[in-house]
Amino acid sequence: MRKLPPPTLSSKEVLISCISNIMDNTLFTDVNSNLSLYESAEKSYERKGSTGNLHTIQSHSDINGQITKNQMMFLYNKMVKKENPSRDFYDILLASSRKCPFCGYGKSTTLDHFLPKSSFPIYAVTPINLVPCCKDCNTTKLAKTTDEELLFLHPYFDNVDDSRWLYCEIGIYPETVGFRFKVVKPSNWDKEKFDRMQYHFETFNLNDLFMNFATEEFSDNLFYLKDLHNSCLQNGATFTEAALVIKDDLNSKYISCQYNLVNHWKTAMYDSLRSSDVFINWLKNY
Numbered sequence: 001m002r003k004l005p006p007p008t009l010s011s012k013e014v015l016i017s018c019i020s021n022i023m024d025n026t027l028f029t030d031v032n033s034n035l036s037l038y039e040s041a042e043k044s045y046e047r048k049g050s051t052g053n054l055h056t057i058q059s060h061s062d063i064n065g066q067i068t069k070n071q072m073m074f075l076y077n078k079m080v081k082k083e084n085p086s087r088d089f090y091d092i093l094l095a096s097s098r099k100c101p102f103c104g105y106g107k108s109t110t111l112d113h114f115l116p117k118s119s120f121p122i123y124a125v126t127p128i129n130l131v132p133c134c135k136d137c138n139t140t141k142l143a144k145t146t147d148e149e150l151l152f153l154h155p156y157f158d159n160v161d162d163s164r165w166l167y168c169e170i171g172i173y174p175e176t177v178g179f180r181f182k183v184v185k186p187s188n189w190d191k192e193k194f195d196r197m198q199y200h201f202e203t204f205n206l207n208d209l210f211m212n213f214a215t216e217e218f219s220d221n222l223f224y225l226k227d228l229h230n231s232c233l234q235n236g237a238t239f240t241e242a243a244l245v246i247k248d249d250l251n252s253k254y255i256s257c258q259y260n261l262v263n264h265w266k267t268a269m270y271d272s273l274r275s276s277d278v279f280i281n282w283l284k285n286y
């Protein structure tokens with residue numbers, strides 16, 4: 001999960017733009033007369049999001065008994081359609097992160113309602129509730145019930161790169177090496193934060209994603225490592241000395257990746273390889 005800076009757009013400016021070209025005068029008046037309600041709901045969202053209490057926001061079916069869920073969906077569709085002035089806000093939010101913050105790798109092509117608009121229509125066009133993401137993560141999130149969804153990490157509020165939590169286990173087979181990623185609780189995290197990280201990791205199938213990346217990275221580097229090992233032996237090094245050269249190389253890659261991102265799958269992968277005598281032995285005989 002990648003943290004994003006919260007958007008600086010307000011629900012008020014988005015709403016005013018959404019109703020600027022509608023034909024429904026009643027809806028225009030109702031939204032205008034309830035702008036302060038949207039603003040106070042937005043402030044409450046920011047307050048609760050920054051203190052980990054978004055789950056305490058109550059679901060609802062309308063806004064002040066005047067604006068229905070379907071009308072809010074209609075206004076959100078105004079944001080989505082390219083010919084509307086409010087589309088500019090959609091594009092600004094989408095462009096705020098080229099990569100999907102939920103998985104960290106997919107291309108952001110849509111906006112996710114962190115609190116679903118079907119259960120929280122007051123936040124249907126509220127920027128702080130709209131997160132750019134990839135189609136796969138959006139689909140995964142849509143498939144969850146509201147209660148489960150509240151356990152996801154929120155890219156605008158939750159920072160999970162304050163400690164290392166991603167680790168990798170390697171499996172040695174005669175012809176190849178396999179990788180499996182897992183989440184381990186940092187000692188300075190409370191249980192609730194760890195449970196949400198684990199739920200996020202499992203629900204978005206991040207192990208499968210990282211396994212695929214790691215397998216490709218390993219294949220790309222295997223010839224290089226074997227060649228480095230053989231060169232050491234040809235230059236008169238013992239097996240022990242050649243193993244140290246390989247470990248130093250893997251250690252350099254680990255340190256460089258860790259410096260970039262402590263919870264990158266490469267950091268976890270190179271950490272596991274550099275510490276594995278079984279892998280070094282496998283390389284010797286490969």
Ligand SMILES: [Zn+2]
Pocket residue numbers: 100101102103104105106133134135136137138
């Ligand atoms: Zn994604």
